[in-house]
Amino acid sequence: MILSWKARRRAAKNNNLVSAAGFADVEVMIPTHFRCPISLDLMKDPVTLSTGITYDRESIEKWIEEGNQTCPVTNQLLSSFDQIPNHSIRKMIQAWCVENSSSGIERIPTPRIPVTPYDVKETCKRVLAATQRGDQKKCQELVGKIKNWGKESDRNKRCVVDNGAGSVLSSCFESFARVSVEKHVDLLGEILSVLTWMFPLGEEGKSKLGSVRSLNCMVWLLKSGDLAARQNAVLVLKELLSNSDQKHVISSLVEIEGVVPALVDLIKKPICPVATKAALMTIFYMTSHPNNALKIISPFVEMGLVSLIVEILVDGEKGICEKALGVLDHICDSKEGREEAYGNALIVPVLIKKIFRVSVLASEFSASILWKLCKNEKREAEGSVAVEALQVGGFQKLLVLLQVGCGESTKEKVKELLKLFNVHRVRLNCGDSSMDLKHLKRSY
Template sequence: MVRDDLYITVPSFFRCPISLDVMKSPVSLCTGVTYDRSSIQRWLDNGNNTCPATMQVLDSKEIVPNRTLQRLIQIWSDSVRKGRVDSPESPPSVPSLHQVKDLIKDLSSQTENKSSLESLSKILCFARESEENRKSLGRMDGFIVTLVEFLGNAGEGTCRNYNHHFLEQVVMVLESVLSKVEEQEQLRDLFLKTDLDSLASILQVLQQGSTEAKIASARVLETIANDAESKLIIAEKENLLEELLKLISPENESSVIEAGLSCLIRISMPKRARSKLVQLGAIKSVAKLISDPNPSSTVSITEKSLKVMEMMSSGKEGRSQICDDVACIAAIVQKVLKVSSVATEHAVTILWSVCYLFRDQKAQDVVAKANGLTKILLLMQSNCSPSVRQMAADMLKIFRVNSKSCLSSYDTKTTHIMPF
């Protein structure tokens, strides 16, 4: 590795998990996860009592400065600054707001070339520097329109036929500022209801782009899918759902999987979209994540995987495929009490759907063999939500009727059951 390569990529553990910016004042929660002070403080001030990365309930909201990491970031930052002076190929310094305005003005009149690619790179650098910078970009007249038109023109295959490196930059800049755009409905209409095919460019980035660009593409789709019509337009775009399903392969990085799952959850709300996903093999893809024994799989990935599976279980075809996958049902049973309250609710809803609502005998047998009855009884004694307790009671009725064991003597109306 040559010396300059050391300064091209920001080490992932230097970035705040919330803002994705390099941390200026790293602090750690009781869970051991480190965040930038301003980001985590805002999260806690909004009334949250969980760790954003792990979703674990916090025993304490105390934040402790991570001095070691702060020193490492400072050493790295100093090295980067020195590298920029020593090497003309090192990344440029963050431009000022005035410089960015000039770049955007020039960008709107440029075709795809080296100059426009450099302009986008500088704008992206500016956006990633701070949340305030992203807000400024989101408020700039005509900036978002220019970005979407770049995607639309490329999708139409007009004379402005941009290569995928240029499109990657456009998508990453767009993703960085989308949440700061006040008129989300206008953004959706601009993206989906014009004569330009912006989705074709997103598809191209998903197919050919870097890992970072693929994550940005999934987040852009998630943001603009804010009503039933937009969700269906995205779902019915040829090959788009197939590419999103590729993101959730267990072999991918956790950040890629999470972005793909979040996007699929948003898009699959309409029944027609869920049906198409089932036909494309979404059940098998998500089942691999739920059954994955890899301990590095995050709580968030498990929760989102179960959420997608829950949505698929709401239709007959989806429930049927779930019931045919014995290993998947057994894995869902194992997630009932081991992950989080959110995961518990999704897992119980799936089991309730296939065992109680769909009355699938094969699924009931798998749940029984996987020690599901004990988990249901323990769940009813726990501090779970009323809806989860009711679903557990419904399932217990099914197993009480079918079981020849002592379970048949228990009254399922009892709220505290001691079977042993």
């Protein structure tokens, strides 16, 4: 059986017979044995299973990862999941592509052999041995090898992570950080660039990476490293702190001199959206620690974080705005944070604007911040936040938020806000006077 060649852009969408791209009057036929039995596309990396059937590697790996234990064509139970590269078929396909190059068909590249668990484990052993010897050059060579594996495919990344490379690299990082950050800065930066895609780490890896030595090194890179090192450092910190059992790591981090200015500087002078989000999330985790929250919030406020967050909220992308609101919610737990917020003329209009504009979580953060500002306002200024919120449509938005549904904690805060706003609403003639609380339709 012979089928038509499909233009690459349409191959994933349908199986209609089409002409080769750019050659409207020419149809090139693909021999059936060059097509994957699963995807029906031309095979780029043909591999053969224990049943003798050849598939494209990407298709059969997806089939196996979904939990299937049989050969898709024969339905036989697979005695082994090994995938043997079929070099003969691959060379025939490449030759066929060359023969039909005049019809716009490109030769498929020779695929790289995927990394195996054995390769990863052996390389990890060599990394540990080089670390014990203090051989920076060899470690950097091996880390570069692991990094290149990850660049080749997601499959390689999974294989590297599943075979313990994260813990090994964390140990290597901690060991060289203990000796000298300045002396080994290139190696340490390279390790962080690989660790960014190795989370979640095992217990040993988290312990090594969360040590005081490792944290000091990451903060040093945040302050003094190049742009890539700073970005990788904050990405690793964010992932490390995201684990709920890492309270001791947070406690150690907040004690390190310079961590606050370094994180704020990443927001003030952004490298890229990814780094900005990571910096905001790191601050969010740091300020959420029950034993250190109020202690760590003050330095962030002194560094002007409140005004920076308001600037972000004015025109920032949704993902960044959500995280910025989360940080601002924590900052408003402290007196210093609220005082700074009261002094910012844009904060109330921006908070009201962001309700329903970003995400459900962002709407809840906005309501929580408004509640904290109103609840803790000084008596002589009492009502000013509520009045300003009313003037920019806050009453109507909070009514809708209560009606469409929100978390229990947010629901209680919104009720309190509505009662407070209602005191000023009629007097200021803000909104429709017919919108009284007693007519509110509850969704609970």
